[in-house]
């Protein structure tokens with residue numbers, strides 16, 4: 001029996017918050033390997049339940065961290081750097097408890113998080129010299145040349161297509177992995193000793209192709225799973241793992257609503273009527289233009305508790321230039337109206353407002369905040385992170401060519417330091433109005 005170890009590494013950054021995150025691609029690979037007879041274990045360095053970290057709201061919360069030396073390239077950033085997640089003694093103990101694996105698979109989700117993944121690879125190598133190590137995730141897909149040069153992994157998995165990943169693992173492991181098998185709808189979350197929430201993804205990519213977003217770059221073809229199978233998977237998770245909180249990580253959950261999310265939500269509503277007490281969350285933005293009266297009512301009845309709308313910027317022409325006309329300010333206001341009429345409170349709703357995107361002025365960000373607050377919901381300030389291969393990355397790289405060589409400089413927190421006074425003013429304004437709004441509830 002082949003022994004496979006999965007590793008979701010530490011986050012080394014300025015801050016780290018767990019919005020129900022799970023390494024779904026890694027878990028999907030692990031699920032199929034386990035079903036085909038391999039012995040599979042997971043070390044999730046940032047699993048807050050395993051670390052005993054307290055929840056803040058609905059199973060989300062801060063990941064504990066310890067101060068570390070800042071990478072030299074970030075020496076100019078006036079913030080402390082930390083390693084978030086499991087301590088080294090626990091990590092090494094878990095490595096040794098599993099025994100020598102036949103293959104180790106490490107994931108790295110953000111381009112600017114690679115230092116945590118490289119560290120995991122080094123520790124695995126020190127414990128088990130000669131064991132092959134594979135590295136995948138968005139970092140590898142978006143920064144393949146950097147990963148080839150610096151990661152130290154034996155195999156890189158830049159593919160996002162499931163058959164391609166399955167084919168590669170088949171070749172590494174021999175006959176143990178059946179090539180051609182579809183991606184599993186049911187993820188095996190029993191790799192987690194304690195589980196407070198699960199994450200799901202029911203579609204890949206997004207048809208809007210915004211010039212700053214990773215979704216169209218990672219998944220050029222938009223696809224959605226069978227809604228009946230998704231609804232069955234949600235029922236299975238809640239019964240098997242007794243979790244209440246489920247987060248959808250789709251980039252375009254509401255696109256084609258009648259054929260996709262309505263059918264999932266109708267399935268969920270049936271389960272709620274059988275007594276399942278569920279809370280759903282949409283930490284990724286949803287499209288305001290897709291929020292009709294029917295969609296809002298179904299979302300409320302299904303038990304959504306966290307809904308984030310992607311407004312990004314309200315400047316006339318912004319969405320025509322950068323997002324295939326996905327939204328108008330009127331469509332945003334209509335969407336908020338439908339959601340509040342359905343029963344959602346301001347505490348459950350928020351709108352993402354983008355800061356730091358090349359070409360967007362601080363004045364336009366302040367104006368967008370006003371529009372969000374006038375609609376009666378909270379703003380969620382999202383700082384821009386350059387995504388290699390997107391048109392806005394090219395704009396950003398013209399101003400700072402080092403972005404092409406050093407993924408640590410993609411860190412979303414860095415754009416706050418280009419113009420700290422403006423950022424602080426915007427942040428203070430957003431916080432003040434958000435607090436006033438919450439106090440009025």
Ligand code: SF4
Pocket residue numbers: 206207208209210213214215216251252285310323326
């Ligand atoms: S609409 Fe959202 S998910 Fe789709 S491309 Fe634009 S930013 Fe990305």
